[in-house]
Amino acid sequence: MIKELLLKTRSYRRYDENIALTDADVEAIAEAVRFVPSAGNLQRIRIAFVNETLQNAEVFETLGFAAYLKDWRGPSAGERPVGYAVLMTEGEPDTNLAIDIGIAAEAMLLTAMERGIGGCIFRSFKRERLSEILNRDGLTPVLVISFGRPAEQVVIEDIKDGNVKYYRDDGGVHHVPKRTLDDILV
Ligand SMILES: Cc1cc2nc3c(=O)[nH]c(=O)nc-3n(C[C@H](O)[C@H](O)[C@H](O)COP(=O)(O)O)c2cc1C
Structure with missing residues (x-):
């Protein structure tokens, strides 16, 4: 089951x-961070959850999407x-905190x-713009995670010739090369 979930948990853009997020969705996603490990059990991550139309639009404008998809x-x-x-x-996070953030994000x-x-x-x-939008004194945004019901298909495939670049085919399917x-x- 975990493998199935891991395989489905692709980057959807x-x-x-x-279809909006419900309060229960927001709570469940944020709560996951309570259950993960952290260096020294310091639990230094804070989450600003944005799911309201006007602020969503502002956050959207700050993001850089899919650098490998040059025409998109x-x-x-x-x-x-x-x-x-x-x-x-x-x-700014130290190395331990950066690792904590990665673990939290996948959870x-x-x-x-x-x-x-x-x-x-x-x-x-x-x-700077995102900090301004969020206006949370003393806190620095380190990672953004977008959410929504996927409206695209994303598949993984074995990497060919060491090429890590994801691509979109003519049918709009997003392909992600993965190392074997x-x-x-090692
Ligand atoms: C630390 C980190 C930073 C990322 N930053 C971006 C980003 O700025 N923009 C974006 O579109 N995708 C970003 N991604 C998503 C990656 O492109 C994606 O994980 C990768 O292409 C593999 O696809 P997969 O998540 O479906 O396995 C990021 C992923 C990670 C882990």
Whole structure:
């Protein structure tokens, strides 16, 4: 079951914007962060959850989508995220905190996917503008995760010739090359 969920938990960047996140969705996704490990059990991550139309639009404008898809500027109106979790810390994270954030992010994505909600992690965003939008004193945005009901198909495939670049085929299916087990076991 965990493998099935892991396989389904891809980075989705196009969503059905007609289906909002419920309060229960937001709570479940945020709560996942309570249950994960953290260095020294310090639990230094804070989450600003945005899932209201006007602020969603503002956060959307700060994001950089899919750098490898050169001809794509990001999702059109109607297929944009319906919510965002912004993972925040006091100042720039040290290495341990950066690891904590990665663990938390995947836990949130898995929790969301189990509820039929897809997501995508963003490190490419306009930092100052996002801080301004969120207005959380003393906290710095480190990672953004978008959420919504997926409106695209994403598949993984074995990597060919070491090419890690994901691509979209003529039918709009997003393909993600993954290294094989032989490649990663050393
Ligand atoms: C730390 C991190 C930063 C990422 N930043 C971005 C980003 O800024 N924009 C984006 O579209 N995708 C971003 N992604 C998503 C990756 O492109 C995605 O994980 C990768 O293509 C593999 O696809 P998969 O998640 O479906 O396995 C990021 C992922 C991670 C883990």
